[in-house]
Amino acid sequence: MTTIEQTVEIKRTSIRSARAIERRRLFLWLVPPLAWFTIFMLIPYATLLYTSLGHVDDMRFIPGLSLDNFVRVFTVDPYLSVIIKSARIGLMTAVFSSIVAYPLAFYLAFHVRTQRLKFLIYLLVIVPWWASYLVKAYAWKTILGSGGILNVGMQSLGLVHEPVRLFLYNEFSVDMTLTYIFTPFAVLSIYAQLERVPTSLIEAARNLGADGWMIFRRIILPISVPGVVAGAIITFSLAFGDFVAPVLVGGPDSVMISNVVINLLGVAFDWPMAAAIGLVIISLGLLLISASGWLEERTQTRF
Amino acid sequence: MRAFGNRSLVTTLAMSVLAFLYAPILVMMVFSFNDSQYTGLPFNGFTFRWYEALFRDDQMLTSIWNSVYVGLGVVVISVLFGVPAAIALDRYEFPGKGMFRRIVMLPIVLPGIITGIALLGFYLTIHLRLSLYTIMLGQGTALMCVTITEVFARLQQLGKSQAEAAANLGANDWEIFKNVTFPGIRSALFGAMLIAFSISFDEIAVTFLLTGRENTLPMTLWSLLRREVTPEVNAVATLIVFLSIILIVAGMYASRGNANEREA
Amino acid sequence: MTTGIELRNLRKLFEGHGHASWAVDGVDMTIGAGKFVTLLGPSGCGKTTTLRMIAGLEIPTSGQILRDGQDITDQPVTDRDMRMVFQDFALFPNMTIQDNVAFGLRVKSKRGKYTEPQIQQRVAEFLDLVHLKDHAYKKPHQLSGGQKQRVSLARALVTDPKVVLFDEPLGSLDANLRKIMQLELIRLHRELGKTFVYVTHDQDEAMAMSDAIAVMSQGKVMQFGTPREIYDRPANRYVASFIGHAHIVDATVDSKQADSLTVRLGNGDRVGVRGKADAAPGSAVGLMLRAEDLTFTDTAADAIGGKVVDSLYRGEYVEYVVALNGNSGVVHVHARTDLPQVAHGSTVALKVNPAKAHVVVH
Structure with missing residues (x-):
């Protein structure tokens, strides 16, 4: 009797449990990143929330439980209008960079014949990342300024007599600078999507008598939408949060939301207000991620 | 045949875009050799003196090294924590997975300043002194999603069956990782490391609020650009572009050796 | 164990x-x-x-x-x-x-x-x-x-x-x-x-x-x-139709003997099936007919009547598609290639090999 029980016992323990091992593996992979994001994102956000509910009196932080700061984000000038303006600049940047990026991505995906050339052009898209953002933005000043290359060139050709000041120190120049800086992100994103298009699809369309324009409009353009969306989300977000371009090439009133936050911290010492703006933008960010996930899912073509 | 449409039109448009991307870089390079106090017209003549000035400028050289140091730290952090996250997202279903994914992606869409202010508040609360390490932690958090998305995409593309075959042949977890998972994601991981390093190297927004006494290169340039600008700034940027091209090309050739293996 | x-x-x-x-x-x-x-x-x-x-x-x-x-x-x-x-x-x-x-x-x-x-x-x-x-x-x-x-x-x-x-x-x-x-x-x-x-x-x-x-x-x-x-001996209609070139014709059990039974098709034709089946007389069943178990016969007695609607030359055999009389189903018949060709539209009588015919209940 005992011997039978013992053998049964041994058989049980000699088999490891797959379910238990699976749980342990998940734990092993998930816990380090989860701990990281908890410590460096969730806890700081909670700190932000705590700060935003208090207020500052005579340069000292007074804790509290007031939603005043959130109300102020939406009612007191200039917060809401600056957020809207930043979003507008972000949107323009996203639209312009998609338009600028598309031909290059298209060329890379369909017209480059050798792998070597493809590698070279791919490299040429990435390399501008390495040239300092600041120096590049400053180089635009060298080109567009009233004593800049463009004006001097146009004057010497007799096209204009006075330096044109239209290119610099306004919202449009901020749009253009940001477009220039962030276009490579859009190129890579659109290219990745176009590269997925099977060659046979184009051949089938041509075989059915479609011309180049029709192939583009009816097949390639719809398929490329998720790539354009993904690129637009990235360029929008990067441009929305920028604070360098307004300082370097923007006009006197072209502050963006990041500049406002910096001023609240560095000049006004109004931490609670800055925290409230931060939380509003974090919520908007989460919304944007959900929306983009939904949009990319909806527009994605399955092959 | 893959190509369609008017070839010369497409090529012309693409080349114009490249010209747009490179015009400021060329201007920047040309004016790094300008024999003038100003980084603009007129071009007074060719000189190397701004490069000489750069190599004597301890502040500049230190900040370049600081940026490299921070960038390497960011790469290490994003690999150590990003690869497990990508594997967990690829292989397992767990409660809260959707939210975890959103949280991971959040720093991509969030202005760097917001990530910065949240971390700064946290550092002040726990009395952590600002240093290169506080920058590293901040950028590491913001850039981890690059590693996670790149590695996750590759894992999805690879599928499960090789790992299953290895387990079926009796391999343990470490053997599966070493022989199947890692060789599979190697080139994607390398690309993610490259991107994370290059973004870190030029990062301003997150860094801005988290900088202590030691400056990274972009922070040094930022303070220079707001005071007086000399072509030394152009010289630094030019030098870094050339160094980076050499590094990228070398790196890509090194990793291309095993790139064709994953076709099989 | x-x-x-x-x-x-x-x-x-x-x-x-x-x-x-x-x-x-x-x-x-x-x-x-x-x-x-x-x-x-x-x-x-x-x-x-x-x-x-x-x-x-x-x-x-x-x-x-x-x-x-x-x-x-x-x-x-x-x-x-x-x-x-x-x-x-x-x-x-x-x-x-x-x-x-x-x-x-x-x-x-x-x-x-x-x-x-x-x-x-x-x-x-x-x-x-x-x-x-x-x-x-x-x-x-x-x-x-x-x-x-x-x-x-x-x-x-x-x-x-x-x-x-x-x-x-x-x-x-x-x-x-x-x-x-x-x-x-x-x-x-x-x-x-x-x-x-x-x-x-x-x-x-x-x-x-x-x-x-x-x-x-x-x-x-x-x-x-x-x-x-x-x-x-497929256990049910699903297996019968999945395996081989079987055709299932709706039928009713007519009578039951010790180790065989007779089923009646919709058009009244009767077919004898060897073996046992779990079906009482009068119940509806499916009669499985495989192309290789059917042969053309001259005598109308104990045979199923139908009409040739199509024929395909397969090299090894000729495959005839036969519509059974009274719309009671379609079967395929494999015939040797050296036999005379049966013309489209001809009325034919089919003999079923009782050892190979099979009845499925479910």
Whole structure:
């Protein structure tokens, strides 16, 4: 009797449990990143929330439980209008960079014949990342300024007599600078999507008598939408949060939301207000991620 | 045949875009050799003196090294924590997975300043002194999603069956990782490391609020650009572009050796 | 205690976006040691999921898997000594063919069992067995589909497992190569004496190779038996129509004798069927008629009447499509090619071989 029980016992323990091992593996992979994001994102956000509910009196932080700061984000000038303006600049940047990026991505995906050339052009898209953002933005000043290359060139050709000041120190120049800086992100994103298009699809369309324009409009353009969306989300977000371009090439009133936050911290010492703006933008960010996930899912073509 | 449409039109448009991307870089390079106090017209003549000035400028050289140091730290952090996250997202279903994914992606869409202010508040609360390490932690958090998305995409593309075959042949977890998972994601991981390093190297927004006494290169340039600008700034940027091209090309050739293996 | 693999009421729930379905829904089966057993069915019938549960790649939602009487339902895949040949080969792209095959001998759990020279020798032996010894130092991407499948086979066999699992291994090969590989698998099974569990949707493949076939549909086993049983005595309409070129004609049981019965078709024609059936006189059944069991006859007595509507020359035989009188069904008839051609539209009488005719109740 005992011997039978013992053998049964041994058989049980000699088999490891797959379910238990699976749980342990998940734990092993998930816990380090989860701990990281908890410590460096969730806890700081909670700190932000705590700060935003208090207020500052005579340069000292007074804790509290007031939603005043959130109300102020939406009612007191200039917060809401600056957020809207930043979003507008972000949107323009996203639209312009998609338009600028598309031909290059298209060329890379369909017209480059050798792998070597493809590698070279791919490299040429990435390399501008390495040239300092600041120096590049400053180089635009060298080109567009009233004593800049463009004006001097146009004057010497007799096209204009006075330096044109239209290119610099306004919202449009901020749009253009940001477009220039962030276009490579859009190129890579659109290219990745176009590269997925099977060659046979184009051949089938041509075989059915479609011309180049029709192939583009009816097949390639719809398929490329998720790539354009993904690129637009990235360029929008990067441009929305920028604070360098307004300082370097923007006009006197072209502050963006990041500049406002910096001023609240560095000049006004109004931490609670800055925290409230931060939380509003974090919520908007989460919304944007959900929306983009939904949009990319909806527009994605399955092959 | 893959190509369609008017070839010369497409090529012309693409080349114009490249010209747009490179015009400021060329201007920047040309004016790094300008024999003038100003980084603009007129071009007074060719000189190397701004490069000489750069190599004597301890502040500049230190900040370049600081940026490299921070960038390497960011790469290490994003690999150590990003690869497990990508594997967990690829292989397992767990409660809260959707939210975890959103949280991971959040720093991509969030202005760097917001990530910065949240971390700064946290550092002040726990009395952590600002240093290169506080920058590293901040950028590491913001850039981890690059590693996670790149590695996750590759894992999805690879599928499960090789790992299953290895387990079926009796391999343990470490053997599966070493022989199947890692060789599979190697080139994607390398690309993610490259991107994370290059973004870190030029990062301003997150860094801005988290900088202590030691400056990274972009922070040094930022303070220079707001005071007086000399072509030394152009010289630094030019030098870094050339160094980076050499590094990228070398790196890509090194990793291309095993790139064709994953076709099989 | 049973030797072999026993599946007891095995179930697996797959949860997708918002909906859940039973991929495997109560499978009971005993796979005898040393047998070649095939799980056969269309895609989505649960055969691959069943195989993956045997391998340990999926954990069953409920039910048990026993191996030689021991419960291995929850045993990790790494610990089960059952080797799988994957549909997509699943070769390790970063390793040479030799290293791929040696992988299972070099894992830590096998360390100390073989010395490196022994491994080399064993790998060489098995590469020879699958005719690939000249390719040992190539990488997988340099091989053809058929060669990759052989590597996958060698990699599974080299560790000398008792059980080898096959997940549609020949699915991606062309027809000729498939025939050759089928013969090789039968040879290997005979020579090595291991248990083979094989998943396929190809019934010819299943018939040709297996000791036993489990026909599956919608997560359930419709019939489990030898190829002959399944072909000659299908348990139900599903199996009958899935296997071979059978046509099921609706009929009613007319009368029942000791070991035979007579059924009546819709048009009144009567057919005698040898064997027993679980159906009372008057109940509705399906009469299974295979093309090779029907012959044209001159006498109208004890025959089914119909009209030829189509004929196809198949080389080995002529296949006639015959519409039975009174709209009671369509059957195919295989006739020898040296017999005179029957013209379209001709009225014919068909004789049924009573030993091969079969009645399905469900």
